[in-house]
Amino acid sequence: MTIMVTGGAGFIGSNFIFYDLKKHAGDRVVCVDKLTYAGNVSTLKSVKDKPNFRFVREDICNREAIYAIFEEEKPDVVINFAAESHVDRSIENPDIFLKTNIMGTVTLMDACLKYGIKRFHQVSTDEVYGDLPLDKPEMFFTESTPLQTSSPYSSSKASADLFALAYYRTYGLPVSISRCSNNYGPYHFPEKLIPLTIVNALADKPLPVYGKGENVRDWLYVEDHCKAIDLIVRKGKAGEVYNVGGHNEMRNIDIVRLICKELGKPESLIRYVTDRKGHDLRYAIDPTKIHNELGWLPETKFADGIKKTVSWYLENRDWWETIVSGEYRKYYEKMYGKRQ
Ligand code: NAD
Ligand code: DAU
Numbered sequence: 001m002t003i004m005v006t007g008g009a010g011f012i013g014s015n016f017i018f019y020d021l022k023k024h025a026g027d028r029v030v031c032v033d034k035l036t037y038a039g040n041v042s043t044l045k046s047v048k049d050k051p052n053f054r055f056v057r058e059d060i061c062n063r064e065a066i067y068a069i070f071e072e073e074k075p076d077v078v079i080n081f082a083a084e085s086h087v088d089r090s091i092e093n094p095d096i097f098l099k100t101n102i103m104g105t106v107t108l109m110d111a112c113l114k115y116g117i118k119r120f121h122q123v124s125t126d127e128v129y130g131d132l133p134l135d136k137p138e139m140f141f142t143e144s145t146p147l148q149t150s151s152p153y154s155s156s157k158a159s160a161d162l163f164a165l166a167y168y169r170t171y172g173l174p175v176s177i178s179r180c181s182n183n184y185g186p187y188h189f190p191e192k193l194i195p196l197t198i199v200n201a202l203a204d205k206p207l208p209v210y211g212k213g214e215n216v217r218d219w220l221y222v223e224d225h226c227k228a229i230d231l232i233v234r235k236g237k238a239g240e241v242y243n244v245g246g247h248n249e250m251r252n253i254d255i256v257r258l259i260c261k262e263l264g265k266p267e268s269l270i271r272y273v274t275d276r277k278g279h280d281l282r283y284a285i286d287p288t289k290i291h292n293e294l295g296w297l298p299e300t301k302f303a304d305g306i307k308k309t310v311s312w313y314l315e316n317r318d319w320w321e322t323i324v325s326g327e328y329r330k331y332y333e334k335m336y337g338k339r340q
Contacts, residue, residue: 002028004075006060006108007082009039011188012123012222016081019226021047028052030073032066033082034059034100037327042319043187060104063111070115077233079121080108086191087127087153088335091277094152101156102163109167109175117174121233122164124179126218126245127154131280134214140286141179143241150278165239174238178229181245181285184305185222186312190320191331193217194306197256198313199320201265208336211275213253216282220246221300221308231294245285246298262310273339 003020007013008031017029029047033039035057047053054073058065060082082104084090084097105122112120129141130148147162149155167173188195197207228244236242253270260267290296300308313320324332 001026001076002030002073004030004032004069004073004078006032006078006080007039009033009035009041009043009055010081010085011038012183012225013081014043014187015185015222016079016226016229017044017047017053019223020230021050021053023230028054030054030056030069030075032056032058032060032069036084037331038085038189040187040319040323042322060108061099063107066107066111067114070111074115076118077121078108078112078117078119079123079229079233080105081123083123083157084153087151088191088276090151090153090156094156097152097156101153102159105160106163109164109173113167113171113173119233119238120164120167120173120175121229122160122175122177123229124161124177125154125157126179126181126243126283126285127151127280128158128161128179130154132282132284134216134281140284141243142286143179143243143289150280161241168239176232176236176238177241178232179241179243179285180225180228181218181220181283183222183225184219185309186316187319188222188309190324190328193252193255194259194309195313195320197259198263198310199324201259201263201269202313204265204269206271207256207260207269208271208273208339209253209256210273210279213251213256213272215252215279216249216284217252218245218247218249218283218285219255219302220244220248220298221302221305224298224300227299228290228296231296232290235294242290242294243285243287244290244296245287247285247287248298248302249282249284250302258306259310262307273336
């Protein structure tokens with residue numbers, strides 16, 4: 001099977017490529033990535049010389065170039081990880097989120113219609129459901145929870161989901177969608193809470209916590225997300241949405257404290273800073289459907305996953321030091337410089 005993985009030089013896409021090439025040695029994987037600030041070709045160094053792997057630097061919005069790749073590779077399956085993925089950046093500059101997350105997805109689906117495909121899988125997010133109250137722990141997002149987005153990022157992802165479902169109904173394109181909760185693990189870009197906290201703590205820098213740190217996220221180890229996508233693509237039904245999450249809700253402040261403990265750093269590094277605009281309070285996924293229909297269950301417990309993740313950042317300093325010493329410095333100054 002030839003699988004086109006878009007956004008494969010980013011966090012989850014790269015982890016998916018490693019997972020797929022290990023699990024399905026007969027697959028050919030074609031990674032299409034624009035290499036934005038979030039994409040890093042060095043992430044793919046362990047697979048780049050495999051005969052059944054190809055990397056193409058391209059923008060999913062470039063219709064002509066995308067059609068040419070389809071013409072040449074004739075993929076059986078396309079898994080779309082490519083996106084602008086950071087909520088804070090979407091608040092600063094929504095425009096690129098509309099382009100990549102909506103127009104890019106539609107361009108890929110047009111190519112799928114033109115060249116034929118067994119499955120187009122859209123990697124979506126639990127953020128399309130908006131948020132849940134902090135004081136109602138019995139509430140969860142199910143696949144039928146209405147879409148009610150808060151940020152430009154989540155609005156762009158929800159739009160892409162609606163286009164994907166429209167392409168299924170209107171044109172019969174075999175589409176599936178996964179909506180996963182927050183991932184963590186190796187190769188996570190250091191602008192996101194967990195890697196940012198690890199990287200700052202290692203340098204004894206302040207650890208910024210938005211608002212009171214009481215917002216809740218539902219954390220899943222990245223490999224468990226990859227397993228879910230692999231199952232959906234091979235055994236899930238077209239036209240369906242699958243929620244993915246491991247019932248692992250934690251407050252942000254507890255995550256930051258845990259990382260301090262793992263690294264032996266003092267909690268005095270923690271700084272409560274200005275809250276994110278429109279900050280979603282709580283995410284919590286009900287994964288009953290994917291469990292009942294496809295037998296998926298998360299395998300990595302948070303206590304083990306966070307230890308593995310911290311160790312990975314300790315052992316792979318080159319990877320993130322290169323990132324945080326470049327353009328990222330300007331981003332950090334812009335986002336956190338005036339945030340008191
Ligand atoms: P990421 O920001 O780490 O990686 C995104 C990748 O997409 C990068 O390699 C980037 O270069 C590439 N890209 C961006 N614009 C592109 C374009 N126009 N053309 C081609 N490539 C482009 O993101 P991630 O955290 O790995 O997220 C991957 C997908 O999973 C996204 O669609 C995101 O919405 C979704 N998701 C993420 C999480 C999470 O916790 N990180 C959870 C649920 C869903
Ligand atoms: O839920 C899935 C989503 O998870 C994905 O769709 C997004 O692509 C991904 O980025 C992630 O979004 P979040 O906004 O939840 O992740 P982030 O790591 O940016 O923030 C996690 C929480 O931590 C959130 O409540 C904001 C808070 N935070 C974040 C940063 C970067 C802080 O308190 N301080 C920070 O410096």
